[in-house]
Amino acid sequence: MAVDLQALADNIIKGKKGPAVELTREALDEGIGPEAIISNGLIAGMAVVGERFKKNEFYVPEVLIAARAMHACMDLLKPLLEESGVQPVGKVIIGTVKGDLHDIGKNLVAMMLQGNGFEVVDLGVDVAPEKFIDSVKETGATVIALSALLTTTMPGMKQTIDALQAAGVRDNVKVMIGGAPVTQKFSDEIGADGYAPDAASAVDLAKVLVGVAA
Numbered sequence: 001m002a003v004d005l006q007a008l009a010d011n012i013i014k015g016k017k018g019p020a021v022e023l024t025r026e027a028l029d030e031g032i033g034p035e036a037i038i039s040n041g042l043i044a045g046m047a048v049v050g051e052r053f054k055k056n057e058f059y060v061p062e063v064l065i066a067a068r069a070m071h072a073c074m075d076l077l078k079p080l081l082e083e084s085g086v087q088p089v090g091k092v093i094i095g096t097v098k099g100d101l102h103d104i105g106k107n108l109v110a111m112m113l114q115g116n117g118f119e120v121v122d123l124g125v126d127v128a129p130e131k132f133i134d135s136v137k138e139t140g141a142t143v144i145a146l147s148a149l150l151t152t153t154m155p156g157m158k159q160t161i162d163a164l165q166a167a168g169v170r171d172n173v174k175v176m177i178g179g180a181p182v183t184q185k186f187s188d189e190i191g192a193d194g195y196a197p198d199a200a201s202a203v204d205l206a207k208v209l210v211g212v213a214a
Helices: 005-014 017-029 034-054 060-084 104-115 129-139 155-166 184-190 199-209
Strands: 091-096 119-122 143-147 174-178
Touching: 005 017, 005 034, 005 060, 017 034, 017 060, 034 060, 034 104, 034 199, 060 104, 091 104, 091 129, 104 119, 104 143, 104 199, 129 143, 129 155, 143 155, 143 199, 155 174, 155 184, 174 184, 174 199
Parallel strands: 091 119, 091 143, 143 174
Antiparallel strands: none
């Protein structure tokens, strides 16, 4: 009997890591390709999680549990993806700006991006502009996602954008920003390419920025 990838998606939505991993193994044993498993199982499930999060039907704990299940499945699939040469939707560098040690929102965005087929380079917290610049040069990523939870660290977003410009790499990347005190108005003022109010919206924005329909 063929593995039902919708069942895999349902287990991702419910955050049932064990059953999700088992279904992933069964799908691989049946010869289903990793790309199909990711698209029709993992991404399909995380898309529902994102929508429910947007509508306040899911909260941070549910998203984290779903993401944990998704990551466990991805651990099985990553080596096969690399062998088959399947390309990610896009590559995103993410980090909380210098002086800010908050990471829950950033981690949520990173997990949601990974769950939607993006390769994510997570630089962590308290990230200096120079570190973003070095990462752009090293990885060739085309999107940078900046997070700040404090009004006092928000200027770090503009400093990072200015530093990218000074380093001659601003034209190579799209910059998206987010965090509790951040607004669309602030995004426009500092010259960012987009603002997302939550993790699910961040995925939609990233897709637009890399030229994939959201």
